[in-house]
Amino acid sequence: MSLTNPQREIAALVANGHDDRVLEVGYGPGRLVALLARAGTVYGVDPSPEMRILATARNRRKSRAGRVDLRLGTADATGFPDDYFDQVVSVNNVALWPDLEAGLRELDRVLKPGGQLVIAWHGGTRPSRITRRLRLPEPMLFRVYDALSSLFSKVDRHELRGSTVFRATR
Template sequence: MKRPRFIAEQARHAKGPLGRFVAFVMARETFAGNMRAIDALDVQPHDRVLDIGCGHGRSLGVLAARATGGHVAGADPSALMTEIAVERNRKLVKKGRIEVAIAGADHLPFADGTFDKALCIQVTYFWKHLDAALQEIARVMKPQGRLALMFRTDADKAATRAFPANIYCFRSLAETVAALEAAGFAVDTKHDPAAGQPEEPVLLLATKRAAGAGS
């Protein structure tokens, strides 16, 4: 079923009353995928964790409950989404356990080497420049920092038919793995084409290589 363009636009950059409703729906629809990525990251008590494209902010509270002695940050280009994320986590924001910034993946307002872990769930479709975004994510992560990246590939024909192509960019698994490696990540598991198409959405785990380390 084709998703209406106005809904797709709200998923990319939520605003207004409709955007608030979309955020409510997304908080339910995306939570299982978010938990899959969070579990895979194995967040430790003193980790500093970044949720890129944090949206409604439901995952931020889960991350803070695991990084009890660390720090959690969220970044989203939508002012409305960051407002909702702050509202949802108001107590932890006031305590300084969580911070939320209005920012896209290609321009993150954090210092080099800040984060031990990062996750990015179902938002790569909206990045005009995959390489630049992944390089920026690598910049703010510590050497050996872990990234969980979840997305649907262009092999998921149901998804590619359902969403407007001028809003959603579905990339191949090979293209995304190559971009991660070019940005300085080592992808933990590379899919074997002989095994067939991996489960959609795909979850990739990558580790930032130390300076001077080979691919």
């Protein structure tokens, strides 16, 4: 999972305001959490206890300061209250969710009205060899776009250098 560059590009899309609450779904080893926690407070859910240990260790100082809060959970069961987050971001895990629609409904629920959802998957205009192999077929990308459009407003899709990104507004 050496995804440092895609994560920098995505961190720039999730410009975290000082008082913003951001949720990362599927934080893995916590690299994007570290970038996002430079401003605002970052929360995360991931079903893997091993990833929780790794990501918390990577972000130990900010966790102790209360600026990073990494929990066990999934896209379709985050455990957070309604209307809680300004932004929600998922990088390279949407295709692992067992139920796309249930995951999107849950992220819609925890976003504040007007909040932004960013979903990224391997792809982009300058993909590495590994990234090229992990790309999703167009019909699957269309399915994500379609499912987003049925719940969110202002859905768009674009290509960064190393990721295909969907953005949607609640």
